[in-house]
Amino acid sequence: MTTLDDDRLAALFGRAGEAFDIPVTGPEDILERAAGRTTPDADADAEADAELTPSGLDQDDDAPQPQGRVRRLAGRAGRHRMLSVAACVVVLVALAGTVGALVRGPARPTLTAVARHGSLPAPGTPTTVPAFSSRGLATPDEKAAAPHAGAAPGAASGTTSTTTPENAQNNVAFGANQPPKIEQTGSLTLTVGRGKLSRTVTQLTALAGTYGGFVANSQTQSGAGPSGSVTLQVPVQNFATVLARAEALGKTSDVTTKATDVTGQYVDLQARITALEASRQQYLTIMAKATTVGDVLAVQEQIDSIQSQIEQLQGQLQLLTSQTSYSALAVTLGERAPAPAPGPLPESGLVRAWHTSIGGFVAGVEGLVRIAGPLLFALLLLGVALAGGRALWRRYQRHNL
Amino acid sequence: MEQELADWLEDGYVASFRTACLILGNRADAEEAVQDAYLRAWRFRDSLSAVPSIRPWLYRVVVNACYSKLRREIPHRDRRAGDEPLHHVPAPGADPETSAAQGEVAETVLAALQQLPLSLRVPVVLRYYADLSERDIALAIGRRPGTVKSRLHEARRRLAADPALCALAGAGEGPRSGEAGS
Numbered sequence: 001m002t003t004l005d006d007d008r009l010a011a012l013f014g015r016a017g018e019a020f021d022i023p024v025t026g027p028e029d030i031l032e033r034a035a036g037r038t039t040p041d042a043d044a045d046a047e048a049d050a051e052l053t054p055s056g057l058d059q060d061d062d063a064p065q066p067q068g069r070v071r072r073l074a075g076r077a078g079r080h081r082m083l084s085v086a087a088c089v090v091v092l093v094a095l096a097g098t099v100g101a102l103v104r105g106p107a108r109p110t111l112t113a114v115a116r117h118g119s120l121p122a123p124g125t126p127t128t129v130p131a132f133s134s135r136g137l138a139t140p141d142e143k144a145a146a147p148h149a150g151a152a153p154g155a156a157s158g159t160t161s162t163t164t165p166e167n168a169q170n171n172v173a174f175g176a177n178q179p180p181k182i183e184q185t186g187s188l189t190l191t192v193g194r195g196k197l198s199r200t201v202t203q204l205t206a207l208a209g210t211y212g213g214f215v216a217n218s219q220t221q222s223g224a225g226p227s228g229s230v231t232l233q234v235p236v237q238n239f240a241t242v243l244a245r246a247e248a249l250g251k252t253s254d255v256t257t258k259a260t261d262v263t264g265q266y267v268d269l270q271a272r273i274t275a276l277e278a279s280r281q282q283y284l285t286i287m288a289k290a291t292t293v294g295d296v297l298a299v300q301e302q303i304d305s306i307q308s309q310i311e312q313l314q315g316q317l318q319l320l321t322s323q324t325s326y327s328a329l330a331v332t333l334g335e336r337a338p339a340p341a342p343g344p345l346p347e348s349g350l351v352r353a354w355h356t357s358i359g360g361f362v363a364g365v366e367g368l369v370r371i372a373g374p375l376l377f378a379l380l381l382l383g384v385a386l387a388g389g390r391a392l393w394r395r396y397q398r399h400n401l
Numbered sequence: 402m403e404q405e406l407a408d409w410l411e412d413g414y415v416a417s418f419r420t421a422c423l424i425l426g427n428r429a430d431a432e433e434a435v436q437d438a439y440l441r442a443w444r445f446r447d448s449l450s451a452v453p454s455i456r457p458w459l460y461r462v463v464v465n466a467c468y469s470k471l472r473r474e475i476p477h478r479d480r481r482a483g484d485e486p487l488h489h490v491p492a493p494g495a496d497p498e499t500s501a502a503q504g505e506v507a508e509t510v511l512a513a514l515q516q517l518p519l520s521l522r523v524p525v526v527l528r529y530y531a532d533l534s535e536r537d538i539a540l541a542i543g544r545r546p547g548t549v550k551s552r553l554h555e556a557r558r559r560l561a562a563d564p565a566l567c568a569l570a571g572a573g574e575g576p577r578s579g580e581a582g583s
Contacts, residue, residue, distance in 0.1 A: 004561045006529070008570045012510050013530040017419035019507030023432045027414035030436050031407055034443035397543060 181266045181320065184239055184327040186257040190250035191334050197226045200249050200333055204230045207245055211238040213326065220333075228333040239327040246331055262320055269317045273310055280306045406446050409455050410439055416531055417463045423526045424467045426515055431467075438466035457540035460531060464523055464541055471519065506569060513563045517556055524549050525556040 192200045197220060205215050213234030220228035234242045247255065280303055287299040347355070417438065421431035442462045452458040514522050523542055527533045535553070539546040560566055 004557065004567060004570055009525075009529045009557070009560065010532070012506060012566070012570060013423065013526065015503055016507040016510035017423060017530050019503050020419050020422040020428050020431070022415055022418060023428075025432075025436075027411045027439065030439045031410060031443065034440050394543070 178263065178267055180261060181263045181324040182236065183260045183262050183320075183323045184236055184257065185260075185329070186239065186243055186255070186327065187330040187332070188243065188246055188252065188256075189254040189332045189334070190246070191253060191336055192250040194335050194338065196250075197228055197333055197335050201228060201230055203249055204232060204246060204331055207242060208232040208234055211235065211242050213238065213242065216328065225337070226335045230331045230333065232329045232331065233326040234329060236325060236327050239329065243329060246329065250333070251336075262324060266317070266320050266324070269313050269320065273313045273317065276306050276310045276313070280310065403446060406442070406449060406455070409459060410442065413456070413459055414439075417459065420460070420526055420531050421463055421467050423511070423514060423530055424464070424519075424523055425470060426511055430470050434466040434470045435463060437469070438463040441466065454537065454540070457533060457537040460527060460533060460537070460541040461543070464527070467523075468519075509565050509569050513560055513566045516563070517559060521552050521556040521559065524552045525560070528553055 190200065201218060201220060205218070208215055211234050213232055215230060216233045217229070217231035219230075220226070232242065232246075243255070243257070283299050283303045283306065287296060287303065290296045290299055414435070418428075418431055418435045421434045421438075422428050425431050425434060438459075439462075442459060449455065449458070514526065517525065524538050527538045527541055528535070533541060535546050535549045538553075539549045542549070544552075
């Protein structure tokens with residue numbers, strides 16, 4: 001077999017190279033075009049055009065066709081694939097964040113209703129109502145809608161606060177002189193120290209009295225796990241203060257406040273009472289003119305019926321007034337769980353040493369397993385960073401040529 | 402500096418084109434790769450003052466263009482017209498017998514080169530066609546001279562195992578007459 005030395009290889013390669021005929025479009029055309037594209041006027045397009053030029057020989061050099069912007073961008077994206085992928089990832093993450101924020105954002109339905117009562121705006125006149133939010137009365141708009149319903153300040157974990165637009169379709173068009181009626185309730189779960197349950201109940205009672213309220217309900221249970229519940233009725237304007245003071249009496253685990261707008265219901269009751277009173281007055285006028293016993297009895301029966309309805313509605317109105325004047329705060333109390341009973345005394349001697357040794361071994365294995373994940377992740381990140389850096393460095397070197 | 406680069410590019414066009422042909426295996430891709438390399442070299446002509454030698458720098462640009470061609474375009478397309486491995490046109494007035502022999506040599510060398518991986522094919526073409534020194538090849542492909550030396554050794558070993566190439570070499574080749582070194 002013939003040995004392939006350097007001279008023979010060079011000769012073979014030289015003859016093989018000579019077999020390729022030189023293209024008609026020689027270096028002059030390329031240089032002329034490159035020099036023409038890098039004039040000051042066309043310097044901005046030179047880079048993009050040069051990137052797209054590998055397929056440029058398919059075009060007529062004398063009449064180069066204009067490159068489209070989309071094609072230039074596609075060419076750039078093709079050449080800078082890593083940057084394109086990174087840009088796509090960033091855009092996707094931003095889109096996902098935006099969509100997530102929009103999905104989780106508070107719903108702020110703006111309600112529009114039509115007045116139904118004579119003293120209210122004419123039918124068909126739309127009235128915009130302050131937006132109610134499922135997040136409570138935290139926003140200025142919502143505070144304007146319900147100034148008496150202060151949200152619970154400094155809520156601990158698990159705090160929720162809601163405003164229910166109950167009967168919103170009916171009550172949204174109340175008169176300008178009618179202040180909003182907000183029925184507010186709340187609940188609070190407190191954990192107090194051992195043996196402090198009774199004292200906390202006393203403190204809650206004193207707290208209600210201090211702020212013009214009272215204890216509507218109180219209940220305690222003794223035993224292994226003492227617990228209790230206290231329902232306070234406090235004036236609406238003091239609700240937030242009482243809630244904050246109550247939270248300070250122990251460890252708060254759950255706070256819930258709920259504000260219900262009952263203005264519409266209130267106005268509705270008032271209007272119905274007014275209408276019934278007007279009817280009663282009419283019947284009284286008729287009865288004054290009655291001449292026979294039969295007429296008097298018939299009119300009296302109607303008046304009694306109307307009077308009954310008026311009293312019933314007035315009772316509802318008073319209840320509503322009471323509910324909107326006083327807020328109910330239900331406090332659930334519990335004592336801290338007792339410390340676990342001490343276990344059996346450890347064995348002494350070899351048995352204890354053996355158990356200690358086993359425990360140490362298990363702890364060591366757990367530690368290894370615990371650090372394996374982060375270590376693997378760190379190694380993975382390091383590998384990716386090194387690979388990326390190497391690729392960028394090679395690309396940088398190549399582009400500098 | 403621009404004129405100097407233009408002179409270099411004009412003088413080295415034939416060698417660059419045929420080097421790309423041997424690396425890529427067909428003239429259509431080589432033509433595009435060299436054009437891309439020349440445009441790129443012209444675009445980055447300002448960095449020319451920082452390079453110690455213009456010749457390996459120019460070959461580096463050509464080799465990078467060939468790499469780009471192989472990595473990005475050729476694997477993703479179907480074979481097209483003009484992609485034949487060898488588009489041989491006899492020189493005017495050439496003897497038909499000489500022309501046929503030259504084509505046979507080219508086909509055999511190309512077939513042997515295509516059997517080599519790219520990491521070996523590029524150094525061996527730069528060494529034995531472009532006549533670059535090992536140091537210049539190292540500059541051209543961005544590797545250390547020791548790496549180039551070992552790759553050339555491995556490439557020679559594999560080429561020597563090619564029976565067709567050995568037979569061609571044994572048939573008695575004359576001294577090379579190409580202008581690669583220009």
